Structure formats: C-alpha cells, structure tokens
Amino acid sequence: MLLHELLLFEALQEGLEEEMERDPRVCVMGEDVGHYGGSYKVTKGLATKYGDLRVLDTPIAENSFTGMAIGAAMTGLRPIVEGMNMGFLLLAFNQISNNCGMLHYTSGGQFTIPVVIRGPGGVGRQLGAEHSQRLESYFQSIPGIQMVACSTPYNAKGLMKAAIRSENPVILFEHVLLYNLKERIPDEEYVLSLEEAEMVRPGEHVTILTYSRMRYHVMQAAKTLVNKGYDPEVIDIRSLKPFDLHTIGNSVKKTHRVLIVEECMRTGGIGASLTAAISENFHDYLDSPIVCLSSQDVPTPYAGTLEEWTVVQPAQIVAAVEQLCR
C-alpha cells in the first residue's frame, strides 16, 4: 500500500480539496478562509485554485454566514462553514439549532441541509477562557445534526470526506493542539463512517473511552499501565452523536469496566451522556460503576499551570484505572 506523510491540517485540506474537485457544488465559507488560507491553514491554496466565490471570505457575523450556508444548502449547494474557533459558533446557535437541525423535518423532507460545520475547539495553550470552549456539550442535544471528532490525520481526512458527502448537517470537531500531528496515510482514496468508533488498542481489563486530544493522554497513560501489568482497551469514540454503541457495547461485554476520559466539563458533557447511555444499555455487564474523568466546571484559566490542571492528565488516568481494577 502506497503511503504519504502529512500533518493533520494538511490531511483535512486534502480531504476538502478532493471533495471540491469531485463535486462542483462543494464550497467553503468563513472568516479568512480565502486569501489568508484559514487561521489554521486548512483552506490554504483553495481560493487560488477555485476562486474567491467558491472559497468565500465572510464578514464577521457567525450567525449570518451559518444562516447563509443553510440557505445555500437548501438551494442545492454543499457548503462547509468554518468557525475560526468553535467557540465563536455559539453566535450561530440560533441558526444551527432552530434551522440547520430542524428544517429538513419541519419542511416534511422537502429541503435538505447538507452542511458541514467545522473548526478548532478544545483547550489550547493559554488561549483564554473564551477560546477554550468545548462546544460538543452544547450542541449534542440538537435533533437533526450529527457530530464527529477527529484526532489523527487518517481519521481527519476520512471524516472530512464523509461529512461532506452526508445528506445530514454534520459538525466536525477539530482540536487546536492537534493540527501539527504527523502520520502516513494511504494514497488511495478512502472515506470513513460517521457512526463508527475507532479501536486504538485492544485489551482485556478495562474499556477506556475517549476522543480528540484526550486520546493522546490516554495512550500515554496506557504505556504506564502496561508497564504496571494492566491491559487497557482504548477506544476513540469519534462519533459524538450518535454514539457507536455497537463497538462500545462489545468492549463493555468483554472488560466489564468503563473509564471515560473527556475534555468536556463535568456537567452536561459528552461523558455525562455516554455514562447514561452505557448504564442504560449495558448495566448487566458492568462490574463497577462507570468512572468519568472530565474537566472541572470552571472557565479555562489563562495561567498555564492552572490551565494544565483543568485538563485530565495521564497520571489521573493511571490512578483511575488502578482504582477501577481493584
């Protein structure tokens, strides 16, 4: 199999470009996506290649360009909306909740909204509270949308392509700190599923469910755990809405212990929903209560030392597994 090496943001760009080449209806809109190439360079070079109408620089009004994407989608285009930072999409909540998720339903199926809303989110390196939002918590309740989170160049490209080809509105969560991850990915075209979790490390003792950046903290903790004689099974859930309960369920049935590691706040996060879903569906297979490690219910502090402690660290993961497997 022929491979080529690239960084995560390049993988996203490759996926995006392939889809734009394949389907002339695909277009991009957002702030600074055109000539500037995007604040994280995901759309670099696209405006030069496809013109500045198809890769559109918008004025600063998130609710409005998201609304614009919805209107364009209802008229037959397939827009990709870039939020410069996911947190800014809070301004687009009205359009996303009231229209994006709803109009296919309320129009009786007459209008489809095949938009992709994507952007960097999560806790970065001292970006301040307003730029460290975890929007997956807020959006997860909206009926009619799907949510996926990428974590490697391989799944970033595959999920980008899948999201663009989907007839449903999809929110693709990227992480500010993962854009420069390097990996060798296949030359051949591939598209991943929007509803599948990724088995990162099979194991027997405990199921660790995670996504996005926390995957790397989990894998770091896994190294320590293996040295201590544990055999954790690590699953990157990838699809945040809906959950891949098939893969997760099979794992729970095997290990009987679940640890969820997320970056969301404790209250109302993805972990909270996942805990409820697993408890409801696989209660009989659990040997102990589900443990969920999340960030505290505080705005992310600017000070680097404090910021580090709002995010789950590998040491905490190791301790939690040891506790769980006692």
Add this chain to the structure above:
Amino acid sequence: MAVWFTRSRFMSHHLKREVGLLGLNNPSFWSSFTHHNSSPLENCRTPETVFSIRRFESTKAEKQLDSRFDDDENLILDFPGGKVTFTPEMRFISESPEKRTHCYRVLDDNGQPSMCSSFEQISKEVAVKMYSNMVTLQIMDTIFYEAQRQGRISFYLTTIGEEAINIASAAALTTNDVILPQYREPGILLWRGFTLQEFANQCFGNKADYGKGRQMPIHYGSNKHNYFTVSSPIATQLPQAVGAAYSLKMDGKDACVVTYFGDGGTSEGDFHAALNFAAVMEAPVIFFCRNNGWAISTPTTEQFRSDGIVSRGQAYGIRSIRVDGNDALAVYNAIQAAREMAISEQRPILVEALTYRVGHHSTSDDSTKYRPVGEIEHWRVARDPVTRFKKWVERNDWWSDKDESELRSSVRKQLLHAIQVAEKVEKPPLADMFTDVYDRPPSNLSEQEGLLRESIKRHPQDYPSDVPV
C-alpha cells in the same frame, strides 16, 4: 467561471492603484512638507495656511501632477476604504434627514393613476389575475381565522391590509425566483398555484400536508413552488436568503431571491449582517420590508429611530426604494425593476413597502388592547388595498359587479369545502414523527419509536383515535 475570477483580479488591481495614490512612491510629495516645516508660518498649521503656502509655489504644475486636491481645492487623502475630502468645519450629520425619503405610488386612494406616475401598463389578464388573487387571499384569511375561533384549527395569522404586497410582488416575479418568507406572505404561494386545499391541509396538519403535520399552521413550504418553509424565529431567513442568492450567483441563473420581513425584523442582528453580506458579495437578492407599523404591540416609534427602513439601504451600500405598499401597481412596478437590477447587475436591492397591519398579529393577539379601534377601522375601510385596485380595474372595464359576486361566492364555497375535506383527512402516521430528522432513521430513534409503540399498545385508550399508528 471567468466572471467569478474578476473579483480577485479587480481587487489586486485596485490595491495597486491605492498604494500608488498614497504617494509612498512619490518623493516630491513628502519633500514639499519638510520644506514647509522650516517656514515662518510653521506655528500656524491650519489647513488654510498650508493651502495658501502651496499657492505661492507653482500651482499649475503642481495641480497637474497632484491628484490630492479635488476641484474645489480641498485636500483629499487616502485611508483604507478610499479617498475622503477633508473639511475644516466640524459638522455633525443630523440624526434625521430634512425630508423623509419620498414614497413611490401610482394609484391614488380612488384607484386613479396620477398624471406623472412612471409605471408600466399591465395587461388585462395580469390585472384580473392579480385582483382575483387579492380577493381570494382576503376571503381565505377571513374564513381560516373564523375556523381557528371555532376551534377547528389551532392557530392562524392573517395578511389583511397587505394583499397588494403579497400578490403584486409575486406577480412581478417568475417561478424561478426563490422566496424566503417571514410568515405573512401566503399570497405568493397562492399566486404561484398553491391550492386552497393545500393551504387547508397544512393548517389542519393532515397526511396530505407537505410538511407532514410537523409545523404549526401558516408555516407553509413548497419546494416545487420555490417557497422555502416558514420558520418562526424572526429574521433568520435573511442570511439564508443571501446564501440562496450566492447559490444562484454561482450557477449563473436568471433568477433572484426575494425575502420578506416586517419592521420588527429589522431590529434583529441577522438583518444587519444579511444586508452587509449581500452588499459585499454582490448577491442577487431583494430584501422586501413590509413596514406595517406594528411588531405585535410595539409600534415603529419604539422599534427604531431611523427614517424607516429605506434610509438604512445606503448605509450598507444597497440601492433602495420606498413604495406605497397598499398600491398594487406601485409594488408591481418596483419589484419588476428591482428584479431586473438584481439579476443583470448582480446586486441586492432593498424595498420598503409602507402599509398597515389591519388584523391582529395572530389569533393569539387582541390588538385593540394597544391601539385605537378607530385607527384599525380607518385602515380596514378607507385605505383597503383591494378596494383601491378594484376601482382601477373596474375603470378599465375589466371587472364587473357580477364578476365580483361570482368570484366571492365561488372562493367561499371552495374554501369551506377544502376545510371540510382537510378536517376529515387522516393525520400523518406515528412513523412520521421519527422520519426526516436525518436522511435515514438512526438506531436510537428507531429504538425510541419502538418504546413509544409499546407504550401505546399498553395504553390504547390514551392515544388519539384519529392518528394512525
């Protein structure tokens, strides 16, 4: 495709000119200032003094080389965004214009075209169709309103007083033009061939409703008529309209988007950004504001302090016009012209139609609580757009009293029949509660449907009898 690249080529060309004009490449411009620094007049650096010093230099030659003075010898300077003329007078622009923007009208209150009115003659066929539709709309509103009062439908809102806006604007468009309504524009669907039965089906939320009974009454939507489904939140359709226009622009279609909203909707943030976007993007969209004086109980004096909505057009760089919304011919002509400009020049147009909301905001409102009954009656009778247009049509010998009574009784009969039929049609089945959330029902929704069905099986007496399982 070439057209779409023009924008970037133009931009770089424009930038080159701007840099040149800043005089950064021109040494003589800077040296002339340093020269004046050592002059005895250095302490009085008023612009006039600078001008007079320059006058003692060779003015003719300098004027030829120097584009930095306008014809009145005022100093112009470049800033990002273009050249501005400086003025020594500190003058604030008044908050209100000396005269309010004039309102275009063709027919007077008696349906008589004014002498110097600029308008295109419409044919008898179009005029009669327009009038019949206005009457149909009026009757439809009255009967559905009554049906709500009788408890047969749950909600309704009327378009009384805005029939001319609805029908005349629709008549000036083609069916390829995409409509994004607020909620007080069913007349456009009516003009495009939506039947009374189809209207009734939506209001009753039965199986034949295109929306599959999921929305409340008057939230019509029909993709085959190019009429986007009504969504309740105010002004959300405005940026969507810009997006739809963007799509038409990409495809180079001979069509535009027309989006409607009220005076209240202009206060929403979406209004500002949509107009701004449309102007920047040169999108072929007509923004049609129905300024009917009231946003539920909020009069326009409490909604904004500008001279209506038309005055805002120029602020966004959008061509705009104010028309008499109760004059069918004026609305028709203005929209026809606006459509031509929007498509051929690829630009947005803002149309403000002044009118009056004769009915209550909706069946959940009693407007006599916040406005005088006399005012409502005046507008209902003396300023009725339907009667006004009728007079003009009759004067042309295109309509008779016999036609009138025949039309009214026929429409009334059809409507009552449509309501009877709609009431009896089955409601959408339970399965439709779970479809169309996504393209295919996902496992969690199938599971939830299963749970619901089990629940119904266990308690059949609690489940409504007219909804098929």
